[in-house]
Amino acid sequence: MIPKARRKRISSTRAIPASLKKKRGPKPRPVIELPEAKSTIWADRDAFHEALVFHIERHGDTVWHLHKAITGPKDRVDRKTIAHWVAGTKVPRSVTSLELLGRIERRYQLPVGYFASKLPHADRAASGHTKLGDMKPSERRRIGWHLPKKVDHLGLLFGAMAADPKGPVSGFGVPLAKLTVALLVFPAVWDWYVQWRERRRGFYTIWEVNMIQLGLALTRAETGWLRQRPDLAHMLQPIPGLVSQEDIDRAVSDWEGTCDAFYQRGMVRAKEIQRVARVHRDTFEPIMAVLEADSPVGEYRRIADEITRLMPCKGRYPKAVAEAVRSFLMIRLGLHLGVRQKNLRELLLCRRREQPSTEHQLEMRRCGEMRWNDKEKGWEVLIPAVAFKNANSSFFAARPFRLLLPDVGDLYRYIGAWIRDHRAVLLNGAKDPGTFFVKTVKSTSQHAAYGQSSFYEAWRLIIQRYGIYNPYTG
Numbered sequence: 001m002i003p004k005a006r007r008k009r010i011s012s013t014r015a016i017p018a019s020l021k022k023k024r025g026p027k028p029r030p031v032i033e034l035p036e037a038k039s040t041i042w043a044d045r046d047a048f049h050e051a052l053v054f055h056i057e058r059h060g061d062t063v064w065h066l067h068k069a070i071t072g073p074k075d076r077v078d079r080k081t082i083a084h085w086v087a088g089t090k091v092p093r094s095v096t097s098l099e100l101l102g103r104i105e106r107r108y109q110l111p112v113g114y115f116a117s118k119l120p121h122a123d124r125a126a127s128g129h130t131k132l133g134d135m136k137p138s139e140r141r142r143i144g145w146h147l148p149k150k151v152d153h154l155g156l157l158f159g160a161m162a163a164d165p166k167g168p169v170s171g172f173g174v175p176l177a178k179l180t181v182a183l184l185v186f187p188a189v190w191d192w193y194v195q196w197r198e199r200r201r202g203f204y205t206i207w208e209v210n211m212i213q214l215g216l217a218l219t220r221a222e223t224g225w226l227r228q229r230p231d232l233a234h235m236l237q238p239i240p241g242l243v244s245q246e247d248i249d250r251a252v253s254d255w256e257g258t259c260d261a262f263y264q265r266g267m268v269r270a271k272e273i274q275r276v277a278r279v280h281r282d283t284f285e286p287i288m289a290v291l292e293a294d295s296p297v298g299e300y301r302r303i304a305d306e307i308t309r310l311m312p313c314k315g316r317y318p319k320a321v322a323e324a325v326r327s328f329l330m331i332r333l334g335l336h337l338g339v340r341q342k343n344l345r346e347l348l349l350c351r352r353r354e355q356p357s358t359e360h361q362l363e364m365r366r367c368g369e370m371r372w373n374d375k376e377k378g379w380e381v382l383i384p385a386v387a388f389k390n391a392n393s394s395f396f397a398a399r400p401f402r403l404l405l406p407d408v409g410d411l412y413r414y415i416g417a418w419i420r421d422h423r424a425v426l427l428n429g430a431k432d433p434g435t436f437f438v439k440t441v442k443s444t445s446q447h448a449a450y451g452q453s454s455f456y457e458a459w460r461l462i463i464q465r466y467g468i469y470n471p472y473t474g
Contacts, residue, residue: 031069034109035059047313048118049088055108056086070103088315091119120312120320153211154181157193170196174239182232184215185251185258186243187265194273204277212270219259219266230255286468297335303467304331304409310466322422323440325414327462330437332411333381334459337403341459343368343383345450349436351419359384359400370436373404379415380404 038060045051056066063086067079077100084090092098092115101115158179163171172192183189194208218226226232233251238244251258293299307328314321334344350356350371357369359382368383381403385396405411423438426448430441433449439458441448450458 051118053086160196178237180235182236185262187262188242204273206277209270209274212266216266219263227259300335304328306466318425322425325418325422341455345455347436348434378404
């Protein structure tokens with residue numbers, strides 16, 4: 001039995017039509033496609049999330065209103081995604097997220113790529129591209145074994161095939177829907193590509209040989225990844241002048257035979273090109289910019305500037321920042337000290353307000369030390385003469401090498417940050433070797449001290465990542 005008072009409430013509620021009911025609370029704000037900025041002051045921010053917050057507030061937006069303004073009914077993007085961006089806990093990485101960034105830039109009338117340029121690791125490829133059919137992640141990892149320091153090779157091949165024949169690239173004009181790795185089993189595809197490269201350069205190089213050898217690795221008996229995927233033949237479509245329907249039918253019916261035919265033809269083709277290949281690049285070209293400069297040390301200083309320019313966000317990537325600071329200090333100390341890598345990797349660390357080692361103690365250990373000089377208010381490096389390979393040289397005259405580091409280019413700030421924060425991040429709880437530079441401690445390597453090969457490898461990677469300028473791409 002329903003109580004009388006409740007029956008009245010129910011009957012009164014039912015009596016009011018739903019169309020006449022009023023929603024409580026304030027009315028929703030209308031969505032304006034291009035809102036005017038509330039302030040003309042534009043103080044640019046380096047961090048992505050700080051720049052996003054600044055422009056949201058500058059245009060009087062909120063996270064929820066911004067989400068409503070830039071998404072449509074077919075967009076499957078949660079509004080919490082933008083909230084994570086604003087908080088700095090996540091950054092856009094997928095193709096969909098980068099498209100949303102473009103919509104935000106258009107809404108706030110910002111330059112194209114404004115937000116994308118502020119993302120950490122801006123050179124990293126976006127995720128979420130077209131799926132590779134039914135290829136499992138384990139298969140993707142396996143094909144990755146066949147394509148190291150080679151993905152760019154295949155990118156050039158497929159890019160040339162897809163390019164407009166009447167354009168500057170003079171490609172083949174293959175529609176994107178017809179591009180598949182299964183095309184790599186046809187000798188005609190490789191013949192066209194190496195001839196296309198020869199026409200552009202004017203002669204053959206070892207690059208074309210390496211490309212054909214990549215195709216041979218993919219089609220090799222028992223281990224070749226393409227040979228193990230006969231199902232890819234069903235993705236082939238005829239390409240006039242390159243692959244006929246007869247070729248496709250033969251590949252579908254006899255995938256092993258098709259791979260064998262290409263393998264034998266590719267072996268012969270690679271040897272033919274190798275006999276006429278020419279060396280087209282000066283091996284000294286990468287260092288000529290340094291050798292021919294008026295100030296070689298100044299040219300190397302640009303490597304340190306490149307490290308600071310590309311340094312990622314500390315809050316999101318603490319280990320990557322620590323490794324970048326270590327790279328910066330390796331280059332800067334190498335330039336200032338001019339010592340061999342042994343003296344640099346064995347350099348000890350004496351923190352501020354700690355008692356520095358005596359010269360006799362350093363002679364016994366045959367290594368130098370970085371310490372704070374209270375009298376001159378600066379960081380100095382003291383290395384005994386016996387620590388050098390040419391200790392008996394007249395340059396030392398049995399005296400230690402001492403240098404007060406100049407506080408230029410934020411050197412002291414980075415030294416302080418390295419000692420205070422970043423060095424401990426890379427140690428990750430491992431035993432401190434006491435050296436100024438330490439390795440990144442991982443599960444596969446619990447020793448934090450650098451050795452001869454590991455320090456050389458770290459230096460080589462720094463030069464590769466930050467010090468190589470490609471004159472062909474700018």
